[in-house]
Amino acid sequence: MGNDQAGVKSEFVHTVFADIADRYDVMNSVLSFNQHKLWRRFAMRKMQLREGDHCLDVATGTGDWAIAMAKTVGRGGEVLGLDFCQEMLDVAEPKLQKLGIDGFTSLLHGNAMAMPFPDDTYDVATIGFALRNVPDVLQVIKEMTRVVKPGSMVVSLELSKPDFKPFRTLYYFYFYRILPVIGRMAVGKDAPYRWLPESLRTFPDRHQLARLFVEAGLERVVSYPLTFGICALHIGYKPVRSA
Numbered sequence: 741m742g743n744d745q746a747g748v749k750s751e752f753v754h755t756v757f758a759d760i761a762d763r764y765d766v767m768n769s770v771l772s773f774n775q776h777k778l779w780r781r782f783a784m785r786k787m788q789l790r791e792g793d794h795c796l797d798v799a800t801g802t803g804d805w806a807i808a809m810a811k812t813v814g815r816g817g818e819v820l821g822l823d824f825c826q827e828m829l830d831v832a833e834p835k836l837q838k839l840g841i842d843g844f845t846s847l848l849h850g851n852a853m854a855m856p857f858p859d860d861t862y863d864v865a866t867i868g869f870a871l872r873n874v875p876d877v878l879q880v881i882k883e884m885t886r887v888v889k890p891g892s893m894v895v896s897l898e899l900s901k902p903d904f905k906p907f908r909t910l911y912y913f914y915f916y917r918i919l920p921v922i923g924r925m926a927v928g929k930d931a932p933y934r935w936l937p938e939s940l941r942t943f944p945d946r947h948q949l950a951r952l953f954v955e956a957g958l959e960r961v962v963s964y965p966l967t968f969g970i971c972a973l974h975i976g977y978k979p980v981r982s983a
């Protein structure tokens with residue numbers, strides 16, 4: 741994607757999320773039949789964070805993954821949620837305060853394509869349901885790889901394309917035909933929930949995304965299909981440099 745196209749996509753995505761920020765959490769639960777909560781729990785189990793870990797949640801949106809990590813790492817740890825849409829962060833902020841985790845969980849306005857952090861900083865970097873939205877998937881995975889410490893994890897939880905064709909056909913009927921209609925009725929706008937299925941069309945499938953993790957320099961890459969492959973969890977580790 742050229743610079744101009746990347747800018748257009750970023751601007752469009754920004755408007756989409758600014759427009760739906762106040763309904764994002766409810767719509768997530770409605771449209772995924774609450775599955776996203778199970779997927780997030782599965783991801784947390786696989787990550788096995790430790791108390792005291794320093795975590796970065798890229799494209800944190802309304803902060804759900806950042807919150808889950810904060811509850812696990814506790815006051816001795818630190819969680820930072822980065823997002824380029826202030827409206828989404830404005831929904832996240834009161835949630836952190838209400839839970840009393842704002843002392844060690846913070847939010848930062850910034851772009852996933854060029855993150856304002858030094859190399860080798862975090863114990864884990866996560867990105868949830870956002871790689872579809874960035875102009876250059878590989879660039880974001882490379883950035884996440886850059887900012888985690890050697891030996892640490894880069895993790896993506898993202899919608900995906902089911903492998904099993906009969907199920908895929910059925911699911912695509914819901915995803916491409918029904919979901920945009922429900923979305924439009926619920927938020928009174930067309931663009932956001934037309935974009936959701938559209939964003940999957942050109943996105944890599946689970947196997948291709950695993951290859952991008954490897955291309956970004958990660959090793960021991962594993963991927964897990966969730967709910968018959970509607971969603972996928974990818975985990976890769978930054979190599980430990982030899983002395």
Ligand SMILES: C[S@@+](CC[C@H](N)C(=O)[O-])C[C@H]1O[C@@H](n2cnc3c(N)ncnc32)[C@H](O)[C@@H]1O
Nearest residue numbers: 757799800801823824825828851852868870873
């Ligand atoms: C579908 S929401 C996911 C939010 C959250 N991670 C979750 O799991 O619910 C996608 C988020 O990605 C953010 N986003 C998209 N492109 C971005 C970029 N280039 N840099 C930072 N944030 C970005 C949007 O602002 C939005 O908050």
